[in-house]
Amino acid sequence: MNSSDPVFEILFTTSHSILLASVVLGALVAYIFLPLQQWMGPKPKVAAPPSSRVTTESALVVTSTCKPPFKQNHVIPFLVLHDVEWSDIGRALEHHDEKVAILLNGQSRALEVAKQSEWDLYINGMEPAFLLSKRIQRRIDRMAVLLEENTRLLQRDLLLPFSVVKLLPNVYSTNGNEIKNVPLRNDPPHRANSEPTESSSYDSASQVILHIARDWTRIGVLVRQSLYDWCRHQICSHMTSGGSILVPGAGLGRLAFDLACIGYSVQANELSVLMASAAQAILQRKIQGVIHPFLMDYFINEVNSEWRFEAVPFPDANVLEMSGSLSYTIGDFVETYSVPQKLQD
Secondary structure: OOOOOOOHHHHHHHHHHHHHHHHHHHHHHHHHHHHHHHOOOOOOOOOOOOOOOHEEEEHHHHOOOOOOOEEOOOOOEEEEEEOOOOHHHHHHHHHHHHHHHHHHHHHHHHHHHHHHHHHHHOOOOOOOOOOOHHHHHHHHHHHHHHHHHHHHHHHHOOOOOOOOEEOOOEEEOOOOOEEEOOOOOOOOOOOOOHHHHHHHOOOHHHHHHHHHHHHHHHHHHHHHHHHHHHHHHHHHHHOOOOOOOEEOOOOOHHHHHHHOOOOOOOEEEEHHHHHHHHHHHOOOOOOEEEEHHHHHOOOOOOOOHHHHHHEEOOOOOOOEOOEEEEEEEEHHHHHOOOOOOOOOO
């Protein structure tokens, strides 16, 4: 097409006009709206959507029965009928120290055997590629430090005498007007064996650590879901919120605490002074820290030897506001509840 052709001139003029109009329109838009945008301020940034990956911690929050966390002025009373045998705590701590010493001595013997074996190989002209003795020594050093941390936590924060409310028997005659003269027992309930045995006794310092891991840490959430959630479901299906519930063998009080969080009036009962002491430290908001629950596991069939040194924070639930109420009695279940006692808050 020739440039002098009228059709070409029309097309060229039209294209030039459209281009010029676009430039003018763009400048006009910028002139009008750019100051307006600056006056309105920068556009707020939109937060990125949360990750869809469900972690153990997030699942724990979803399945929690309590809103974090008790009111600061909330006090859970710990009630007794007889004088508490605080000497049980001292004996349990002494036995725990003995078990720690036995554990470290056993590792020291393994270290000596490893050193002797490596020396024999060196004499025979064989240089070991990896010295087993060095690995055992590192394990002993780490265990000694972490075992000391567990022991210090038990001695300074968890297993200590604490304030209790001593109740008197309130046994009435059949007509309800006269109080019978009932002699009070000052001696504690009879126990077949007052000396705790770490291997078989529930009433031991090692069991306190294991129960904290189960009841008040993230690693126990699956166990609690299979046990405590079932109990809560059965109670909720047979009893309306606000009813009274007695939890025997309450241990560290997690099930009783969860029930109180959903509106029930709960009384926990526990025979073990050690469990009661650790429970009050947690429930009265006196302690939060880190435990190493697997240090004393057997040294056989280890899937991953590093798991032994895992540090687990506790408690995993903040002890704050409850819609119900909670109290805790220390003593033999049958003896405590076999006669009418006034054991309410």
